Amino acid sequence: MRNILLIGAGKSTSSLIKYLKEKADSERIQIIIGDLSLENAIKFAGNHNSTQAIQLDIFNTEQRQNAIKNADIVISMLPARFHIEVAKDCVNFNKNLVTASYVSDQMQALDKEVKQKGLVFMNEIGVDPGIDHMSAMQVIDRIRDEGGKMLLFESFTGGLVAPESDTNLWNYKFTWNPRNVVVAGQGGAAEFIQEGQYKYIPYHRLFRRTEFLKVEGYGKFEGLANRNSLKYRSVYGLDDIKTLYRGTLRRVGFSKAWNMFVQLGMTDDSYTLQNSEDMSYRDFVNSFLPYSPTDSVELKTRYNLKIDQDDVMWEKLLELDIFNPHKKIGIKNATPAQALQKILEEKWTLAPDDKDMIVMYHKFGYEIDGKTNQIDSTMVLLGEDQTYTAMAKTVGLPVAIATLKILNEEITTPGVLRPISKEVYEPILKELAENGIIFKEKEREYLGYNEDNVVG
Numbered sequence: 001m002r003n004i005l006l007i008g009a010g011k012s013t014s015s016l017i018k019y020l021k022e023k024a025d026s027e028r029i030q031i032i033i034g035d036l037s038l039e040n041a042i043k044f045a046g047n048h049n050s051t052q053a054i055q056l057d058i059f060n061t062e063q064r065q066n067a068i069k070n071a072d073i074v075i076s077m078l079p080a081r082f083h084i085e086v087a088k089d090c091v092n093f094n095k096n097l098v099t100a101s102y103v104s105d106q107m108q109a110l111d112k113e114v115k116q117k118g119l120v121f122m123n124e125i126g127v128d129p130g131i132d133h134m135s136a137m138q139v140i141d142r143i144r145d146e147g148g149k150m151l152l153f154e155s156f157t158g159g160l161v162a163p164e165s166d167t168n169l170w171n172y173k174f175t176w177n178p179r180n181v182v183v184a185g186q187g188g189a190a191e192f193i194q195e196g197q198y199k200y201i202p203y204h205r206l207f208r209r210t211e212f213l214k215v216e217g218y219g220k221f222e223g224l225a226n227r228n229s230l231k232y233r234s235v236y237g238l239d240d241i242k243t244l245y246r247g248t249l250r251r252v253g254f255s256k257a258w259n260m261f262v263q264l265g266m267t268d269d270s271y272t273l274q275n276s277e278d279m280s281y282r283d284f285v286n287s288f289l290p291y292s293p294t295d296s297v298e299l300k301t302r303y304n305l306k307i308d309q310d311d312v313m314w315e316k317l318l319e320l321d322i323f324n325p326h327k328k329i330g331i332k333n334a335t336p337a338q339a340l341q342k343i344l345e346e347k348w349t350l351a352p353d354d355k356d357m358i359v360m361y362h363k364f365g366y367e368i369d370g371k372t373n374q375i376d377s378t379m380v381l382l383g384e385d386q387t388y389t390a391m392a393k394t395v396g397l398p399v400a401i402a403t404l405k406i407l408n409e410e411i412t413t414p415g416v417l418r419p420i421s422k423e424v425y426e427p428i429l430k431e432l433a434e435n436g437i438i439f440k441e442k443e444r445e446y447l448g449y450n451e452d453n454v455v456g
Contacts, residue, residue: 001030002407005071007056007086008078009035009044012100012126012176014387016075016396017044017051020403024050027404034067058082069093073407075399083107087121094119098403100126100395103416111416120411124418125402127358127394128157131379131432133235133418134398134425135439136362139375140236141422143366150241151372151446152365156213156223157358158249159391162382163218165354169316171251173348175356175391182341183269184248190225192245193233195448201225207259211245212252213361215378216440221359223247224255235420249359257316260305261340264288269337276334282325284339297323320347356383358390360439365446374446379439397435401428 004020006013020031031048034056035041041053058064058078068074068089073096076086080101087107090097096119103123114121124130132155140150161173174181190201201209210222229246233239261267265288273279273287282297289300301323307313321327322343329339350356362377383389402419405411411424419425433439 001028002072003030003032003070004073004075004403004407005032005034005067006075006077007034007058007067008076009033009037009041010077011389012392012395013044013077014389014396015393016077016400018388019397019400021046021048021050023404024048027408029404029407032067032071058085065089065093068095071095073098073403075099075403077399080104090121091117091119096406097121098125098399098406099123100130100399102129103418108416114416115414118414120406120414121416122402122406122411122419122424123416125398126396127159127391127398128360130398130419131394131437132157132360132362133420134429135360135377135379136364137236137420138425138429139362139364139377139441140238143364143368143375146368148366148368148373150238150364150366152243152363152374152448153236153238153241154211154223154243154245154247154361154363156221156247156249156361158221158360160249160251160357160359161350162355162357162390165350165356166251168347169312169319170254170257170348172254173350173354173356174345175350175389178341178345178348179337182267182337182344185224185227186267186269188227190227190229192225192229193241194243194245196242198230204262207255207262210255211247213249215359215361215380218359218380220252221249221361222252222255223249223361235418243365249361253312257313260307260313260317263305266336266340269335272333272335273329273339276329276339277332279329279339280325281321281327281329281343282323284329284336284343285322288336320344350386352386355385356389356391357381358394362439365448367446372446374444376442376444377439379437381437393435394437397432397437398428401431 031051033041033045034054036057038055045051045053056063056067074090076083076099083099083101084106087097087110091110091113094117136155159175185203185206190206192199210224213221213223224247226246229244233244238244286297289304292300329342331338358381360379364375366373381390
């Protein structure tokens with residue numbers, strides 16, 4: 001038997017573990033599920049004869065290293081900042097590693113040693129990053145192989161609520177880490193290139209510069225820029241491309257409404273609020289508004305945000321019960337972002353029968369034989385339930401498939417990798433399609449970057 005060590009059993013691992021269980025007999029594998037909570041590991045292991053649950057504290061060096069020593073390959077599904085200790089142990093004990101996280105500078109620094117030992121450290125093999133890389137490179141390589149030259153590449157991904165579960169005015173519910181949603185876009189301007197011109201969107205303008213996109217059967221969406229698109233020019237081999245833009249998808253209207261929080265300062269995570277534990281929702285809002293002995297919090301909010309009482313923006317705020325004087329933040333030394341997250345989780349947490357949805361949209365503009373063309377490639381996946389969500393499937397399945405292919409020496413190129421080579425993306429995309437993760441392509445004439453679809 002071959003041992004696969006999975007470190008971290010969170011919500012995104014349900015489909016990963018299910019896939020490995022189904023392959024356990026044919027692939028002769030034992031799945032060791034390690035988590036800080038033994039109860040949680042046991043829950044995911046179930047009664048399957050090829051699973052084993054262990055308590056694993058990654059800050060306990062002896063416990064962590066003993067688990068890694070006994071594995072044939074390691075999957076780390078920990079928060080990204082914790083991968084590095086696992087990665088160092090994998091180097092020391094000659095173990096291959098798979099993560100769904102972006103390649104950090106610390107991880108990249110291990111590349112030389114990983115290559116010297118002939119190890120495969122596969123990163124960015126979830127959904128975004130992951131499926132976006134693979135599906136993009138498949139089309140880009142095809143265009144190149146046919147003699148085409150890339151002119152434009154845009155890529156958008158959104159973790160959203162399924163249409164049948166879309167029951168609020170924001171057209172949004174939390175389908176992944178709420179904190180990442182609240183602080184998204186902070187820490188620097190969004191950087192990209194359009195028609196050969198470098199563009200930058202500072203955080204305070206980010207949610208008012210969006211692009212509209214339509215997905216057949218699912219309606220209209222808006223895309224807002226991710227922080228740094230430019231680094232993917234070299235990753236994708238697109239150093240001469242005129243337009244490169246990566247972004248996040250939301251339903252139309254979300255960004256304009258979210259911008260209210262940004263303008264008030266509620267998404268700030270750099271300082272703590274006084275007496276936040278006993279602060280009411282209403283007090284939280286009022287803390288960002290000018291003092292007035294006569295005007296209500298509601299009136300001051302509308303005045304500062306320049307919205308009318310019959311504006312849908314106002315209805316969106318009221319829906320959140322954000323002016324309630326009785327509900328408490330209840331978090332000691334909370335940052336504004338943490339307080340806002342508490343308020344939003346009350347309204348945006350998925351109900352037991354809700355389903356989530358992943359939407360991905362790529363645009364490829366290219367020139368071939370003197371003609372310009374565009375390929376639009378879309379993928380939509382709906383979750384099954386609260387356990388086997390679309391997010392868990394699109395994150396977990398690529399991780400699981402890559403793990404087995406590395407274990408079986410079908411993926412052998414050593415180094416700290418992303419899934420951008422044919423050796424990796426062709427077999428994985430084929431198997432993802434067999435599991436319902438399918439891209440639909442439409443080709444049309446390329447007319448250049450269309451600013452008519454841009455707001456702001």
